Amino acid sequence: MNVIKHFVNGQLFDGNSKRKGKVFNPATGDQSSEVNFATTTDVNIAVDAAKKAFVSWSQKTPLFRARILFKFKELIEKNSDELTKLIVSEHGKVYEDARGSLTRGLEVVEFACGIPQLLKGEFTENVGTNVDSWSTRQPLGICAGITPFNFPAMVPMWMFPISIACGNTFILKPSEKDPSCSMRLAELFMEAGLPKGVFNVVNGDKEAVDAIINNRDISAVSFVGSTPIAKYIYENCAKNEKRVQALGGAKNHCVVMPDADLDQAVNGLMGAAYGSAGERCMAQSVAVAVGKIADPLVKNLSKKVEALKVGPGLDKKSEMGPLVTQAHLEKVKGYVDIGVKEGAKLVVDGRNLKLQGYEKGFYMGGCLFDQVTKSMRIYKEEIFGPVLSVVRAKNYEEALKLVNDHEFGNGVSIFTRDGDTGRSFASNVQIGMVGINIPIPVPMAFHSFGGWKRSLFGDQHMHGPEGIRFYTKLKTITSRWPSGIKSDPEFIMPTMK
Numbered sequence: 001m002n003v004i005k006h007f008v009n010g011q012l013f014d015g016n017s018k019r020k021g022k023v024f025n026p027a028t029g030d031q032s033s034e035v036n037f038a039t040t041t042d043v044n045i046a047v048d049a050a051k052k053a054f055v056s057w058s059q060k061t062p063l064f065r066a067r068i069l070f071k072f073k074e075l076i077e078k079n080s081d082e083l084t085k086l087i088v089s090e091h092g093k094v095y096e097d098a099r100g101s102l103t104r105g106l107e108v109v110e111f112a113c114g115i116p117q118l119l120k121g122e123f124t125e126n127v128g129t130n131v132d133s134w135s136t137r138q139p140l141g142i143c144a145g146i147t148p149f150n151f152p153a154m155v156p157m158w159m160f161p162i163s164i165a166c167g168n169t170f171i172l173k174p175s176e177k178d179p180s181c182s183m184r185l186a187e188l189f190m191e192a193g194l195p196k197g198v199f200n201v202v203n204g205d206k207e208a209v210d211a212i213i214n215n216r217d218i219s220a221v222s223f224v225g226s227t228p229i230a231k232y233i234y235e236n237c238a239k240n241e242k243r244v245q246a247l248g249g250a251k252n253h254c255v256v257m258p259d260a261d262l263d264q265a266v267n268g269l270m271g272a273a274y275g276s277a278g279e280r281c282m283a284q285s286v287a288v289a290v291g292k293i294a295d296p297l298v299k300n301l302s303k304k305v306e307a308l309k310v311g312p313g314l315d316k317k318s319e320m321g322p323l324v325t326q327a328h329l330e331k332v333k334g335y336v337d338i339g340v341k342e343g344a345k346l347v348v349d350g351r352n353l354k355l356q357g358y359e360k361g362f363y364m365g366g367c368l369f370d371q372v373t374k375s376m377r378i379y380k381e382e383i384f385g386p387v388l389s390v391v392r393a394k395n396y397e398e399a400l401k402l403v404n405d406h407e408f409g410n411g412v413s414i415f416t417r418d419g420d421t422g423r424s425f426a427s428n429v430q431i432g433m434v435g436i437n438i439p440i441p442v443p444m445a446f447h448s449f450g451g452w453k454r455s456l457f458g459d460q461h462m463h464g465p466e467g468i469r470f471y472t473k474l475k476t477i478t479s480r481w482p483s484g485i486k487s488d489p490e491f492i493m494p495t496m497k
Helices: 040-057 062-078 080-091 095-112 154-165 180-191 206-214 227-239 262-278 291-306 326-342 396-405 419-428 464-470
Strands: 002-004 006-008 011-013 020-025 030-036 122-128 131-139 142-146 169-173 199-201 218-224 243-247 252-256 284-290 345-348 367-370 387-393 411-415 433-436 472-479
Touching: 006 040, 006 180, 011 040, 020 080, 040 142, 040 169, 040 199, 040 206, 062 080, 062 095, 062 154, 062 180, 080 095, 080 180, 095 154, 095 262, 142 154, 142 206, 154 169, 154 180, 154 218, 154 464, 169 206, 180 199, 206 218, 206 227, 218 227, 227 243, 252 262, 252 396, 262 284, 262 291, 262 387, 262 411, 284 291, 284 396, 291 345, 291 367, 291 387, 326 345, 326 387, 387 396, 396 419, 411 419, 419 433, 464 472
Parallel strands: 002 030, 142 169, 142 218, 169 199, 218 243, 252 284, 252 411, 284 387, 367 387, 411 433
Antiparallel strands: 006 011, 006 199, 020 030, 122 131, 131 472, 345 367
16 A cells, blocks of 8 residues: 655655555545554654754745745646646546646745745835835744645645745645645655755644644745645634634525526536535635526526536546545435435436446535525535535625625625626625636736635635735834934934924
């Protein structure tokens, strides 16, 4: 059995624990590897390595760090097929989707390559007579990232390239369900010339997470996952005086107005709801059909959901792959059962899908509900699977209120031909990321990613300008040099003249 270890201080590290987790190939249902789970001692060893590396790494010029990032970017591009296949083999998503997610992570590396420009401070000459003032951004120290299974390359790369470019050292705790891609990225970063101890990977479960939270040498923690865990990490990191950004769950709505281009809306919903088997924090899991468009929307969606090509991620004909684990498959099927019991109309039922030759794989077909109401659990809770719920609204005002009343505020879209409606929606919707005729409004790397309400705990979003601010602390210097002019002591609050 292949054993996945940790990556600490520039080399593979067994760790001290006898506990291991199982890693599966979701397409076949077979176990492919086992992964060592880190103990608190193992995490502390990684922290010690990062702490030693920080002394010299933080003193490197931004240009020096950028040149290593440029080499890392080249190595990711050179090894993109290998990295993509690692994602497919442990997560299950189809090849092109996996490659696209790797590209979105690579874009953050490209953004971080501009760190000499991004770290430029501000300078004001003569804020007072012969007094100058300027501000700089300096690294925090050791930062950590705790990332989910659904994007084993992209989400870690939202974090560590920017943090490291800013002069920090970094400890990554990837999902124990698909850790191989993170391990390979660490090896490639070393190949690019990154010094030992600057980037470390520790695998594990809650013990490793709690060790990160409780280690006082770690200055900041970034997290993406469910809302209960995001809240737990936010609260406990705060108790340990850490800076924290914790992205939680989502229930992303797609409002389809009566004047929308129906084909555009249906195709957008198909990709956004069933791409990556719905295992995306930006998946559109609720379609809000406004007025007369509801019936044709459901009719057209049902035909496409029934025709959805489900299969192994490496099969070029597959449009949707398996779910990540058997346990998660059963959880998603359980939500479909709940929806039926709650009285929603199950228009397309994908629970009993079986693929010849892949009977042990973690597959289900797409599911489509109609007549869903806001009181149902399948509307309130994040399912994180290929399940789309259609909620009917009488008018725009009712649709907007429905979106704004939900506890999550991650992403939302509206399909309309009316510019006034689109502008009004973008201005008044209480959601962090908004798309207008765009089904998955994920910002580019030079903007920032994050939701509102219970989809984000913390003050700053990820990557982009917000990422630079999160991974640095501001220092302001005010200076005056002796001029030979004598002055007397002043016992008042200094003011500039």
